[in-house]
Every structure is written in structure tokens, then in C-alpha cells.
């Protein structure tokens with residue numbers, strides 16, 4: 001998989017001018033600059049930012065970058081992390097082959 | 113907050129944002145209010161097609177032509193492609209009975225100016241090398257296009273905002289009252305309220321609950337659609353794909369026996385489209401389950417089974433996500449657009465069922481013209497909210 005977690009420290013994010021090109025979502029190649037612009041346009045949750053920029057829509061489905069994005073939003077807007085992070089995840093939680101998905105037996109893994 | 117607002121739009125899906133943009137452009141001061149986040153409704157859980165081939169000749173087909181032209185203009189005006197693509201589409205035919213019905217259907221569509229033709233098995237496989245052997249023929253139209261709903265919504269929002277449009281999110285509209293002044297007062301969950309002479313109900317599948325706030329019955333029901341997303345893969349064919357089976361059962365009720373139990377129970381029909389991100393969107397279901405937006409294992413399996421029936425080689429491709437949205441369905445399959453009788457200044461723009469992405473620009477434009485009392489080039493009375501008779505909501 002091409003997504004490795006990226007550890008971002010607070011000071012990196014505030015020093016935007018140098019870091020706007022830094023990739024936050026590697027799967028979809030979304031930069032810090034694009035995410036900051038979306039936040040400034042009023043997209044202030046991880047879901048909003050994802051839909052506005054595609055960050056977190058790739059193969060890893062945001063498992064690597066969601067928390068980083070949440071921290072960036074929280075820092076920039078002052079909104080608490082709980083308000084910014086998604087409430088739930090849906091099946092499939094990890095990518096799986098179409099053929100394999102057919103052998104799923106119950107609804108247990110499907111959440112709302 | 114009083115004064116300074118001309119139009120309050122309830123619902124910030126693709127329809128509400130399109131309406132907001134066109135009204136702002138016409139000089140109106142607009143506020144769009146949504147109870148959820150960005151694209152939380154159907155507009156964030158759907159395919160991205162501007163689809164012609166599924167349409168019977170009539171107003172929906174005409175409006176799709178007009179909307180496509182508007183999209184092309186907006187792409188230039190906004191200097192933003194919004195990921196517009198024109199891959200064309202094929203409707204896959206599995207047997208002689210389907211072929212006969214589709215031949216007739218294609219003839220009617222052609223007479224209406226749609227550039228569509230039938231192609232044989234060999235030509236179908238040239239465009240789609242991975243098709244199952246049992247496909248005997250296909251339709252083909254170069255007109256079927258697509259545009260990314262998220263991009264479209266963000267563009268309407270950005271361009272509208274430049275013109276002063278305000279967008280309020282995560283705040284539900286809870287009451288709408290007519291004031292003595294003739295203005296409507298729209299009250300929200302957080303205690304704020306807005307007053308304006310015009311209110312637009314653009315709440316999609318939730319439009320009935322907004323209508324009920326002013327004692328109107330808006331005959332829209334939510335019809336759930338589930339979609340499965342593949343991982344990103346190189347293109348496996350030239351066009352996007354649909355199946356004739358479902359379309360045929362809509363055109364001829366007695367052909368419904370061709371559907372499997374699973375297809376019937378879930379209302380399954382194939383839509384296989386390549387997304388802006390290079391993944392495939394595979395769908396979808398048509399289920400009446402109220403306002404339940406969850407995905408189900410049965411739905412996901414049904415979609416996978418259906419897809420593999422047409423494209424067996426997809427079995428080795430990974431799926432990364434499933435999603436579900438609520439299509440706003442009307443009794444006659446036409447959107448509801450216009451001012452309600454006895455409710456001066458109260459408009460509805462909702463009920464686009466499976467075509468809201470395609471029809472957003474033309475809906476926004478026509479609504480703006482209706483609100484501003486501009487002369488409209490086309491007839492829109494067949495879309496009027498008053499076409500269903502009785503207005504009172506009991």
C-alpha cells in the first residue's frame with residue numbers, strides 16, 4: 001500500500017508558506033495548501049474536507065490521514081476534535097476483492 | 113436576523129446550491145441553510161452521470177439537453193472543468209426479447225434528437241473487452257457525459273459566495289411562518305431566524321417535512337440507492353455501462369419476470385461508471401426503506417453479483433467503500449419546480465429522483481427565472497407543485 005501515516009507537528013502546520021506543498025493524503029495526492037484553502041472556504045469537518053478535496057477518498061479511505069486532517073482543522077478553526085472527526089465507519093473497513101466480499105455472512109459489520 | 117435577505121433556500125444539496133448560485137447571479141441576496149455538512153444528502157452519495165439513454169422522450173430528456181448546455185457554459189464561466197467527461201454510454205442487452213424492446217426505444221429516442229444507435233456483440237466487445245459472452249448486443253451513445261458532483265457543488269458555492277451568497281451548515285430549519293408583513297420567517301435549531309419574501313424548499317428527499325411546516329403536502333418519497341466503489345484501476349473499457357434488463361421492465365411491466373429474486377427485492381440495476389478519481393462506481397439499488405441511509409451486506413452483495421454477471425473479470429478487483437443516498441422520488445417521475453398556490457413566495461425545487469446531478473443547472477436557472485418573474489422560453493407548468501391537486505396537508 002502506498003499510504004504511510006504522516007506525523008505532523010503543530011509548528012509545521014502553522015508555518016504554511018513553506019509547507020503548502022506537503023502531501024497530506026498520499027493516495028489522492030492532496031496537499032496541505034489545498035486542505036487549508038478548503039477549511040478557509042468553510043469546510044470544517046473531516047468529512048467536509050474529504051468531499052471538497054478528495055483527501056481520504058483513496059485506497060486507504062483516510063485511515064492514514066483522517067487524524068492529521070482533523071488536527072489541522074481543529075487547530076485552524078478552534079473546533080474540538082470530537083466535532084471534527086467522523087462519527088462512524090462503514091463496511092468494508094478494509095479493501096477486499098469483489099469475489100471475497102460475496103462470502104460475507106452477516107450484517108454485523110455494516111454500521112450506520 | 114431581519115432585513116437584507118431576499119431568498120432563503122432550505123437544503124444545500126446540489127439543487128439548493130445551484131438555485132443559490134443562479135439567484136445570486138440575478139442579484140438576489142441569498143441564504144442557504146442545511147441541517148448537515150457538505151454534501152451530506154443524496155448529492156454526496158450518488159453517481160455522476162448526465163445520462164440521456166435512460167430517458168423516455170419528454171420533458172426530462174429535453175431538460176437534460178438544456179442542462180448539459182448550461183454545464184458547458186458554466187465550465188467556461190467558472191474556468192473549472194468540474195471533472196466533466198464525455199465517455200459515452202452503453203446499455204447492455206442479454207436476449208432477443210430485450211433487443212426488440214430496445215430497438216423500439218432507441219428509435220423513439222433518435223426521433224427526439226438523441227444520438228444513439230444499436231451495436232452488435234462484436235462492436236460491443238471492441239469497446240468493452242471484458243464483457244461477459246452472453247451479451248448479444250448493446251446500445252451506444254456518445255452523448256452520455258459525467259461531472260463530479262462534489263466539484264460542481266463546491267464551484268456553485270464558491271461562485272455564489274463571491275456574489276454574496278451565505279451558506280449555513282449543521283443547522284436544521286425547524287419552522288417556517290408567514291408574517292403579517294408578507295415575509296416568511298425561517299427558524300433554525302440554534303434559535304436563529306431569517307426573514308425574506310421568498311423561501312425555496314430544496315430539501316431533496318426531506319422536502320415533504322419542509323412543506324409540512326407551511327401546511328403543504330409535497331408528494332416525494334425517499335428511494336434508497338446503494339453504491340459500491342472499487343479501488344483505483346486503469347480503464348477496463350471505453351464507456352460507462354448500464355443494463356437493459358431494468359429499463360425494459362420499466363417500459364414493459366410484463367417483462368418483470370426476467371428479474372431474479374435478488375434483483376426484484378433490491379430493485380437492482382447495473383450502473384458501472386468510471387469516477388473522477390479513477391475508481392469505478394458500481395450500483396445500484398432502489399429500496400423503499402424510509403429515511404434509513406445505511407448500506408447493507410445484502411445490498412453490497414447484490415451489486416457485486418450483478419456487476420460480475422456482466423464483467424466477470426472484476427472479481428479480482430478490490431472494493432474500498434460502499435455508500436447509500438436517498439433519491440427524492442415523485443409520483444410521475446418529474447421534478448417539482450415552482451411556486452405553491454396560496455403560499456405566495458414559497459417555492460419548491462425538489463424531486464429529481466435519479467437525475468439531480470444532470471438537472472441541477474437547468475433547475476437552478478429555471479427557479480431563478482421563476483422567482484425573478486423573468487420570461488421563460490420553455491413550458492414549465494408540467495413541473496408545477498400544483499399539478500397534484502389538493503394543497504392542504506392534513
Ligand SMILES: Cc1cc2nc3c(=O)[nH]c(=O)nc-3n(C[C@H](O)[C@H](O)[C@H](O)COP(=O)(O)OP(=O)(O)OC[C@H]3O[C@@H](n4cnc5c(N)ncnc54)[C@H](O)[C@@H]3O)c2cc1C
Pocket residue numbers: 122123124125126127128145146147148151152153154155156157158159160161162163283284285286314315316317318322336337338339395396397436437438439440461462463464465466467468469470471
Ligand atoms: C445511488 C444513486 C445514484 C445516483 N446517480 C445519479 C446520476 O448518475 N446522475 C444524476 O443526475 N443523479 C443521480 N442520482 C440522483 C441525485 O443524487 C439526486 O437527484 C440529487 O442529489 C438530489 O439533490 P438535492 O439537492 O435535491 O438533494 P440532497 O442532496 O439530498 O440535498 C437535500 C439537503 O436538504 C437538507 N435538509 C433536509 N432537511 C433539512 C432541514 N430541516 N433543514 C435544513 N436542511 C435540510 C439535507 O441535509 C440535504 O443536504 C443518484 C442518486 C443515488 C442515491
